[in-house]
Amino acid sequence: MREGQIVEKFKAKDGREIIIRLPKKSDDKPVWKYYNKVIKETEFLARREAFVFSDKDKWWNRKKITDIKKKKLIQLFAEHSGEIVGSCLVERNWAQVSEHTGLYGISVLRNYWGVGLGNRMTRHAFSIAKEIGIKMIELDVYSGNKTALNMYRKLGFRKVGVLPKWIKHRTKTRDKIIMYKVLK
Numbered sequence: 001m002r003e004g005q006i007v008e009k010f011k012a013k014d015g016r017e018i019i020i021r022l023p024k025k026s027d028d029k030p031v032w033k034y035y036n037k038v039i040k041e042t043e044f045l046a047r048r049e050a051f052v053f054s055d056k057d058k059w060w061n062r063k064k065i066t067d068i069k070k071k072k073l074i075q076l077f078a079e080h081s082g083e084i085v086g087s088c089l090v091e092r093n094w095a096q097v098s099e100h101t102g103l104y105g106i107s108v109l110r111n112y113w114g115v116g117l118g119n120r121m122t123r124h125a126f127s128i129a130k131e132i133g134i135k136m137i138e139l140d141v142y143s144g145n146k147t148a149l150n151m152y153r154k155l156g157f158r159k160v161g162v163l164p165k166w167i168k169h170r171t172k173t174r175d176k177i178i179m180y181k182v183l184k
């Protein structure tokens with residue numbers, strides 16, 4: 001897998017031209033811009049406050065590129081008109097005894113919800129995961145996230161546990177739901 005490699009170009013359900021691709025060095029700053037935007041738009045992600053980016057934080061994107069080469073990580077971005085509008089990752093479990101498993105995470109900017117980016121990025125990420133020997137996928141999702149729960153069920157994920165009141169977002173408390181899927 002090459003840095004910046006394009007996995008697919010497709011037309012979203014609303015006609016916008018989307019590119020799904022791997023990270024590249026020039027994402028160092030745009031990726032922070034993306035995360036800061038998406039965390040403001042939803043209460044269903046792990047971060048509450050914006051990140052402050054400076055040049056010394058470049059390592060974060062660079063590490064992703066290295067980890068992809070080492071087959072420790074699959075990271076895909078959805079891009080529209082040169083802007084990152086979605087992100088999907090599968091992180092191989094660091095524990096040697098669970099190297100055949102991975103942790104999955106996904107987000108899409110609000111302006112692009114419901115037009116197929118989530119499904120598309122996930123399918124590509126899981127197909128690459130299989131190629132590099134990841135056989136099972138784990139995720140967590142917060143109670144009340146109907147869209148994500150729908151998507152995960154349709155993708156074949158099964159609920160295997162709940163951590164009650166694990167999530168505090170401003171005044172709201174939510175459960176953390178654990179789901180898993182065997183890749184076929």
Ligand SMILES: CC(C)(COP(=O)(O)OP(=O)(O)OC[C@H]1O[C@@H](n2cnc3c(N)ncnc32)[C@H](O)[C@@H]1OP(=O)(O)O)[C@@H](O)C(=O)NCCC(=O)NCCS
Binds near residue numbers: 141148150
């Ligand atoms: C969850 C999320 C990633 C879905 O991405 P998306 O690009 O909007 O999803 P898609 O358009 O590919 O749709 C995927 C599935 O989600 C479900 N879905 C999409 N929009 C929905 C809606 N408005 N209501 C209910 N379910 C919906 C459907 O099951 C759909 O599958 P289908 O098209 O085969 O019916 C996106 O809504 C998002 O980023 N949300 C905020 C961050 C987040 O919650 N991330 C997940 C944390 S666990």
